[in-house]
Amino acid sequence: MKASVIANKDFTIAKIDDRVYGAFLEHLGRAVYEGIYEPDHPTADKDGMRGDVAKLVKDLNVPVVRYPGGNFVSAYNWEDGIGPREERPTRLDLAWHTSESNKVGIHEFADWCATVGTEMMLAVNLGSRGVDDARNFLEYVNHPGGSYWSDLRIKNGRKEPWNVKLWCLGNEMDGPWQVGHKDADEYGKLAANTARAMRMFDNKLELVVCGSSHMDMPTFPDWERIVLEHTYDHVDHISLHMYFANRDDNTPNYLGLSEKLDRYIETVAATIKQVKAKKKSKKDIYISFDEWNVWYHSNKKDREILDGNGGWPHAPGLLEDIYNFEDVLMVGLILNTFIRRSDVVKIACIAQLVNVIAPIMTEKGGPAWAQTIYYPYYFASVYGRGTALDLVTSSPDYETTHSPKTAYVDVSGVRNDEDGTLTFFLVNRHPTESIDSEVSLQGFDNASVIDHQVMTHADLKAVNTARKQDEVKPRAGSGAKVADGRLTVSLPPYSYQMIRLKA
Template sequence: MASHRASIIIDKDFQVGEVDKRIYGSFIEHLGRAVYGGIYEPDHPQADEQGFRTDVLELVKAIQVPIVRYPGGNFVSGYNWEDGVGPKEQRPRKLDLAWRTTETNQVGLNEFMDWCKKANAEAMMAVNLGTRGADEARNLLEYANYAGGSYWSDLRIQHGYTRPHNIKTWCLGNEMDGPWQIGGKTAAEYGRLASETAKVMRWTDPSVELVVCGSSSIYMNTYPEWEATVLDLTYDQVDYISLHTYYGNHKGDSANFLAQSLGMDSFIHTVVSICDYTQAKKRSKKKVNLSFDEWNVWYHSNNQDKKIEPWSIAPPQLEDVYNHEDALVVGCMLISLLKRADRVKMACLAQLVNVIAPIMTENGGAAWKQTIFYPYMHASLFGRGTVLVPLVKSDKYDCADYTDVPYVEAVAVHNEELGEVTIFAVNRHLEQAIPFEIDLRSFVKGQIIEHIVLESSDLKAANTAAEPNRVAPHNRGNAAVTDNGKIEAVLPKASWNVIRIHV
């Protein structure tokens, strides 16, 4: 068997761009047990005075999640936000057609904003452009952000919130090209509605940032014409366009599964190109950036979800139990986002608790970290600063869906304030450890702070309530500075690595 090697050269003067901390965002939708039984469970032993689970809050704060998208997702396209405000005993129960469940509306806008404060996170609020439109959006914005003296702002004050929430980031609907979406639309229909909605929202609060819907999947027949049409109609009104993608090992082919982030790289490149073409076409000085506001591994729960009783309350939906190889794919996807930090300014791991999530809970019981929790947490904690151009050399392999897949995927982030460079690296090789050389070039000789490794002898190993630490990282990686000032490490087979260097 051939021996493989890999290397990375980085220089502090060759920069991709600054990391916007919102690239480490997440998502809470009124879906399954994300809200009820996830962040909110009033009868839980560790619930606070508002019914929020403090054990879940501690895990969320450990990741330092900067922004959370809410309340959907498919849910938002049939949601009347007014149902979720005011006295709880007066709130209606409604049938949620998106997920065929019953929504109790015991958590709504104000409760979610309270939770965000406790989680040290901002909100990315979505408006309903499925069954509703510009009028609902401007009323919601007035309720949330206007200080007082108008109907909707005074109603918020009447509900006990004297200060405005000052939500700055807003999504103009969700996946509006999807036939599964309530009120789905053509690109022209959606583009006109989004443009008019954006207009009145900016008139209400000129400080808001707006995200327009891109294609819900690269496999849609309309992709990428949808992006071109929608941006043509909304370019002057919006700041970001959204991207969504999920991956899964449907074929039982791990080598192919680990290569799927190459599709994410291509997706980002294509949408950036469309944004820049539209900018040139309009002779605009404004640059529209990307909000990758849904991304993750999602496939384990597909069969289980078909058995859910319709119209139940907070059933266990989309509860993927993640294994070690899933964590490696999530690590590769994080690297893909960082490699385009110049244009990907926001991203949301979908979702945060129970629903395809890094955090799992039992109703009335424990909360624990899934395998994907760790690369997400490491990137959020150590991936703040400037992404440096990663000149990576690695042997490659071919698989069912991709060719020239590098065995080692890597990126570097320089935090000048802390005097640190962090290398994130995934070894995709399923059988071999790979020697990895880091050439710091323009940096003064580095010192290793730590080399964190997430590895497992079993790709299918997962964390559960009974075994919450079966897959967990260690800091026994062997990265070391050599006599010539370079850094050498061995990346174990099928591993996620975080090499922190003081420079």
């Protein structure tokens, strides 16, 4: 089998917003407690944050982290997480039927973000609360001093404001599972009023309004249209969420889910254009895909825990998917889609970062390690910065329930003018055949291969564990070469590759 790609230096899609490689941390399960925060751990710093986890996060070069939820935020009182730890109240979290100690709040999260070199993306509660609490939280976080909430922040040990610019107006308010669930009109009006109030404080804030929880919601895509008709003039992004599952153990169909993702983005982009035209607006709204990942491995265990926990446990092991090699391919396909849709997708957050459907896992008192999906996320985040190329790809294809023509070879390309590199991310979805691929390099003179990484495994279900952390990991590739203006490489069946060129 053969595939061909045309990569022209001047045929581009858009500058990739670095924040498309963002992440998400929610007060859910062991994401925060025993995830980033474990004061008794041998690697813990003076604030109780695990150093081994911080190292793995730093290596990912995560540009932004969304916090504190998620479903959790829809009944969260942010004031519970400030002041002396010993005086903070324990609350019941209705979203996950657990208890929240509030040992970690905005101060601890902000300090952790500074430690790992990322920015905060904060969410306000528009489920059980509203405009007043949103403006108070904003004042606490961003005002220099001389007001009630800013002076309270100073009293609590932080003199300088954090100046957080990116804010989410609630979470998944279209979902009946959400505390304070609203219909599109009700939520749109509340979000617009909240946005107006927040912009009265600072008109340079970036605000994200809730889109659909997933594209199979009965209200999709009317939800997007109605909400944007209320909020278009007051916000910058609309959020989308999507999780990926191989429930029927059909790998070819599973890997075709990226076609559904692309259609989801395309539909919402068209809805944005519709509202823009209706409003006769010159303003553009973009997509914040602030929850995405593979999520299905832990579903049965989660139901058993939530249905039979017999109370309100603190930080139980929820949503702890153990990812396999097959999921490496799926995550690579998702990231390729975001790169190719960089004209409209400006923010994306892998959900989540530690322990909870996450690329990083920990044991209490023990090691932290990279799950299989850590690596495609790492390669895209570290080397996928720059301008997305508008590639012309010709590949053999197959039929899935998501698309009649799903290409076996999926590829994205990124041109980085700062360091003069060209990076390709390639996935071969064919189960049994290698595909010889040729990339025509138009306008990239004197190109040479400087890095080639390959991920393959004989067992699609192979996983990394605390005792066997390197079962699935990248290896140096061979055989990728440039000659006569063409990059040639063979893609083994079911494989992920990154090839970097100096050009």
